[in-house]
Amino acid sequence: MSPELIMNLDMFPQQLESLQGRLANLYQDANTTVQPEANLLLAALKELDTASKILEIATQKLFEQTQKLGNVQARLREEYKRYQDLFEFIPNAYLVTDTQGKIQSANCATATLFNLQQQFLVNKPLACFIAVEERQAFRSQLNQMHSSECDYMQEWILRIQPRDCEPFEAAMTVAPIRDAKGKLTGLRWMVRDIHHVSYQPLLSLER
Known part of the structure; x- marks a missing residue:
C-alpha cells in the first residue's frame, strides 16, 4: 500500500467527523424551519446521517484490515529475508x-x-x-x-x-x-x- 494512500486513510476519520458535525448543524436548522420543504429536508438529512454512520463503521473495518495487512506484509518480509539468508549461505x-x-x-x-x-x-x-x-x-x-x-x-x-x-x-x-x-x-x-x-x-x- 502506497504512503499516499495510507496518509489519505489517516485523514479520512477527521473528514468524516467534520461531515457529521455539519450534518448535525443542518439538521438542527431544518428542524426549526416552518417552511413546507422542511419535512423533505429533514428526511433527506436523516438518510444522509444514517449513510454517514454506515460509512464510519466501514471505515473502521477498513483500518482494521489495513493494519492486519501491514502485519502480514511485515511477516512476509521477515520470512523472505530468512529464505534469502538460507539461500545465500x-x-x-x-x-x-x-x-x-x-x-x-x-x-x-x-x-x-x-x-x-x-x-x-x-x-x-x-x-x-x-x-x-x-x-x-x-x-x-x-x-x-x-x-x-x-x-x-x-x-x-x-x-x-x-x-x-x-x-x-x-x-x-x-x-x-x-x-x-x-x-x-x-x-x-x-x-x-x-x-x-x-x-x-x-x-x-x-x-
Whole structure:
C-alpha cells in the first residue's frame, strides 16, 4: 500500500467527523424551519446521517484490515529475508531456473563454482556452464523433464565448465517446480563438485 494512500486513510476519520458535525448543524436548522420543504429536508438529512454512520463503521473495518495487512506484509518480509539468508549461505551451489534452463537466481556458492559474479549469472542459460561435449546430453535430459510428469528429484553426472577455468565433474540434482495445477514452472538445481571428493550419491531422490 502506497504512503499516499495510507496518509489519505489517516485523514479520512477527521473528514468524516467534520461531515457529521455539519450534518448535525443542518439538521438542527431544518428542524426549526416552518417552511413546507422542511419535512423533505429533514428526511433527506436523516438518510444522509444514517449513510454517514454506515460509512464510519466501514471505515473502521477498513483500518482494521489495513493494519492486519501491514502485519502480514511485515511477516512476509521477515520470512523472505530468512529464505534469502538460507539461500545465500547454503554451502553447495544452489540455483533456480525457468523451464528452459535459464538462470533466475543463484547463491554465492554458485558464483564461486562457476567463477562468475552473481549478478552476471542471472538470465544466462545453465547450458553455458556445461562442458561443450556434454551440452547436447544436458539439453536432452532437460527436454525429458518437460515431457515427464514425475515430481521426484533426479541426479545427473556432467562436466561443469566454469568461466575461464578447467572443467570438472559434478553431480547435478534437479527438482521440478510446479504450480497448483501441476504445470511445470521452473527447476531447482544443486551442483556439487565431485572431482576432488569421494562421491556419494543421494540416498533417496524421491519426495
